[in-house]
Amino acid sequence: MTITDLVAPEAILPALKVISKKQALQELAARASALTGQNERSVFEVLLQREKLGTTAVGYGVAIPHGKLPKLEKLFGLFARLERPIDFEAMDGQPVDLIFLLLAPEGAGADHLKALARIARLLRDVDVAKKLRASRDAQAIYSVLALPPASAA
Numbered sequence: 001m002t003i004t005d006l007v008a009p010e011a012i013l014p015a016l017k018v019i020s021k022k023q024a025l026q027e028l029a030a031r032a033s034a035l036t037g038q039n040e041r042s043v044f045e046v047l048l049q050r051e052k053l054g055t056t057a058v059g060y061g062v063a064i065p066h067g068k069l070p071k072l073e074k075l076f077g078l079f080a081r082l083e084r085p086i087d088f089e090a091m092d093g094q095p096v097d098l099i100f101l102l103l104a105p106e107g108a109g110a111d112h113l114k115a116l117a118r119i120a121r122l123l124r125d126v127d128v129a130k131k132l133r134a135s136r137d138a139q140a141i142y143s144v145l146a147l148p149p150a151s152a153a
Helices: 019-036 040-053 109-123 126-134 140-147
Strands: 012-016 057-060 065-071 076-086 096-107
Touching: 012 140, 019 040, 019 076, 019 096, 040 065, 040 096, 040 109, 057 109, 057 140, 076 140, 096 109, 096 126, 109 126, 126 140
Parallel strands: 012 076, 065 096
Antiparallel strands: 076 096
16 A cells, blocks of 8 residues: 555645644545545544544644544545644644545554554655655645655665
C-alpha cells in the first residue's frame, strides 16, 4: 500500500484557510463527505471523538486525525496544507500546518494501523515535510506524496 492508494489528487487541499482545530476538522469532514458519500456530521463526530482521546498532532507541525466509519468501503485519505499554522494541542507545542486525514472502514483492523504508521513516517521525514510546505498546488503536493519512500540504506 502506498500513500497514493489512500489519497487521490482531488483529495488534496493546497491552502486550507482555518483558524482553529475544530474548524479544520469541520472543513476536512465536509471535503471527506463530498468525496466518500459519507454523512458529513458522522465524519466530524468520529474525528472529534478521536481527538477527545488525545490529540492526533504527532509533532513537527503535522497532525493525522483519523477514525473508523461503519459504512465506509475502503481506506480514505485527505491531505491539507494550511495557509497558516494552527494550535492542534501537539505534544511538542508546535502549531500544525500539515494535516493528513485518514478514514477507515470499521473492520479495517491492521490495515488502518499500517496506513497510520506509513503516513506518520512519511510526514515526519524532514525533506518531505519541507517539500510539502513549499508546494503551492494540489498537483505538486500529490507529486511529493507519491515519491517512493527513501530506501533504508
